[in-house]
Amino acid sequence: MSAVGLRRSRLSNGLFVLPFVAIYALLVLWPLAKGMAISLHDHDLLSDDSFYVGLDNYVQLAGDEVFHQVMWNTVKFVLISTPIFVIVSLALALALNRPGRLGALLRGTFFCASVFSVTIITLVWKLALMPERGLVSQFLNKLGLPDMALLSSDALALPTIALVTVWWIIGLPMILFLSALQQIPSDIYEAAALDNTSRWRTLTRITLPSLSRTIVLVAVIEVIREFQVFPQIMLMTNGGPNNSTRPIVQFIYEQAFMQLSLGYATAASQVLFAVMLIGVSLQLWLERDRKGVRQ
Template sequence: MSVMASKSSVGLRASRPAHALFVLPFLTVYVLLLLWPLAKGWFISFHDHDLLSNDSFFVGFQNYRELIEDDVFHQVVWNTIRFVLFSVPVFVGLSLMLALALNRPGKLAAFLRAVFFCASVFSVTLITLVWQLALMPERGLVAQASAAAGIPQLPWLTSDLLALPTLALVTVWWIIGLPMMLFLSALQQIPSDVYEAAALDNASRWRTLTHVTLPALKRTVALVAVIEVIRQFQVFPQIMLMTNGGPNNTTRPIVQFIYEQAFMQLSLGYATAASQVLLAVMLVGVSVQMWLERREAAQGARR
């Protein structure tokens, strides 16, 4: 038996280098599409790189110093953070409520699930065109409905105060389907025995929701929050098409700033430095979100 065991262990040790061949395709794609662009981006951010002439000069931290002194960059960072603060809580709360409401059998619930999810597969061009027509002053659907109800018309896309929240609501309407489906999937993973036990204890619907359903969804809430923080920090196309960063730069996000610096000002080094700042902000946002979730989970476990 010992001889057979030693032979098998020798065979396993001998085959370990061959096991690397199974992960080699993944590692190759991972390095080429993630690690190499990340390293290349850091390298370019320390250079004055002209995209048109392809000339590059090492400038050290000059690009980052200029970003610190750039008032426009300060504003676009604040715009992006505000957009995340507007949209992410709505994404989490509204998608959870929709999932709870539509997590039931029947053709109507299935139809409504399909309706909410189908909006997320539409192109951003179509979505922005529809909402631009709906929010058009005086002749748009929203303006006509406001006039019929006797409500004063609001400058949804031309007001410094209303433009960014309006874009956040449009974004939520557009892609609410994905987080809703994640919550629906998590709800269907909860064992029915738990609800049967709650029913035997004469637990009310509210008590069942707060003591059974929501605790079982903590991981999904954290997952949806992290996904949406990452996605909304990268907001760009709907803002570019609907307001182009206006009015008065109050809706211009970081990604649009990076695009303009790279492809309009042809300053690739400066744009790359801004993209590295965006990466750092995203990492901070995700880290804070995960820390809060872990802290809440730890407090719940102590209780």
């Protein structure tokens, strides 16, 4: 192929990806650049006044104790919920990966909660967690255990909301694991059965290695999603008690739409994006490192 023909071929190939690149730049790169620019300004939502302040917003965030608290709350929520999501959804997928009506019914039952709105889920759980009259309190009383105001405890409120979140949206990671399980060739399991391989050895030597990419995918999805936790906390505790459940997204919302400090809120959102990027990159790097060790 001549040099002219090669250039034309490259140009025509580039035209195929041009719509994607244009939409990606419009919806991702441009908002990122615009957000970074706004974070360097003192911007008031009530007026068009905007003053360049450089890194002052980031310096103020570094010394803001409330921001430190909400950042730690968010990280703690991710550390609590993500391992539970991966382990429980994988266990459910392994238990329900079988033909028959019962398996289909149970799969649908676990998945259906994820299609409900956050308003319905939080209303149901707030009623269930009510002190003295709630379903959880009555169950504890039947067992002879003391009543616990879970949503009013500084130590227990965030783990309680994490468990509610897992109950609510466990369906999606479960379906991802089910799909991956059904892609594993049945011949491998038949060969393992002929060799009288135990269930535990089959799980650890065949199933889990075959699911490694899906495990990473689920973990990354949940890290990204749980770093953006907001509505269930807003509706269940409004960040209380004593800011013990207040996430960074609520902090950004309050700074932007209640304090009307758009530049400061945007700086906080840039910090959130950087933390999410670091967390996901670290997760992918650790998984790649494990693969390199196994090879």
